Amino acid sequence: MQLQTPVNIPKATFHIQPKDKILFVGSCFANNIGERFRDDNFDVIVNPYGVMYNPASVLHTVQQAITDGTIGSEGVDIAVFTLGTNHVYILNETGEIVDNCQKRPQRLFTEKELTIEECCHYLDEATSLLLSRNPSTHIIFTVSPIRYAKYGFHESQLSKATLLLSVNNLQSSQRHYFPAYEIMNDELRDYRFYDTDMLHPSSQAVDYIHERFIDTYFSSSARQYIEEWRPIRKALSHRPFNPESEEHKAFMQKVLSDKQRFLEKWT
Numbered sequence: 001m002q003l004q005t006p007v008n009i010p011k012a013t014f015h016i017q018p019k020d021k022i023l024f025v026g027s028c029f030a031n032n033i034g035e036r037f038r039d040d041n042f043d044v045i046v047n048p049y050g051v052m053y054n055p056a057s058v059l060h061t062v063q064q065a066i067t068d069g070t071i072g073s074e075g076v077d078i079a080v081f082t083l084g085t086n087h088v089y090i091l092n093e094t095g096e097i098v099d100n101c102q103k104r105p106q107r108l109f110t111e112k113e114l115t116i117e118e119c120c121h122y123l124d125e126a127t128s129l130l131l132s133r134n135p136s137t138h139i140i141f142t143v144s145p146i147r148y149a150k151y152g153f154h155e156s157q158l159s160k161a162t163l164l165l166s167v168n169n170l171q172s173s174q175r176h177y178f179p180a181y182e183i184m185n186d187e188l189r190d191y192r193f194y195d196t197d198m199l200h201p202s203s204q205a206v207d208y209i210h211e212r213f214i215d216t217y218f219s220s221s222a223r224q225y226i227e228e229w230r231p232i233r234k235a236l237s238h239r240p241f242n243p244e245s246e247e248h249k250a251f252m253q254k255v256l257s258d259k260q261r262f263l264e265k266w267t
Contacts, residue, residue, distance in 0.1 A: 015219035026082030075134030119166035145184030
């Protein structure tokens, strides 16, 4: 008996390697996945200026990160853009799209929905900037599975549809799509996979999507890397009953030795 409708994801034509520089920009779902990469000791930048929900704000992050040196002259190897919505807020005084309203009165802003063409324009600019730094960069687009109840559920679906059509138009040999949205809505379509607000994926759901991401993009050496690192990470996070005991000191000395050997092997 089949109790799920698994999303078929073709194997990627490229692989993430252990020492790749990886950029995550986008919604809080990008934070969730990016932090799992950080936990696994990858070289990551995760939303350096805060969570960004729409394609224009993704572009603004890339522009600022290049300007201030967060993204160095060598660029990044992998960029993951997670899009939450096509809704933007325009500051009436300047006519510019803002990334954060900073709790200022709503009357100062006009809300707008970006068209498919506008979304494509902003995302194309963002990817072109990264490719100009490192022509070998691979960009992975995802659409956040988080629903926006404040728009109404029908309007939220229309917003997601605009984003899905936009990234579909942009796919190329170096611009790819990972179906996080479809995994959540087709494979995990049960409220036990949602957080208590019934809108955000649960930690278990994010873990599952993260594992599907690994299956799709990781090289064999990247898989070995995390297999060797995770026991060390677990040991480092151990909270002893008596941290001053000789037993714990010996344990920590061994863990630190294991970490040093790991770093020497993979650096």
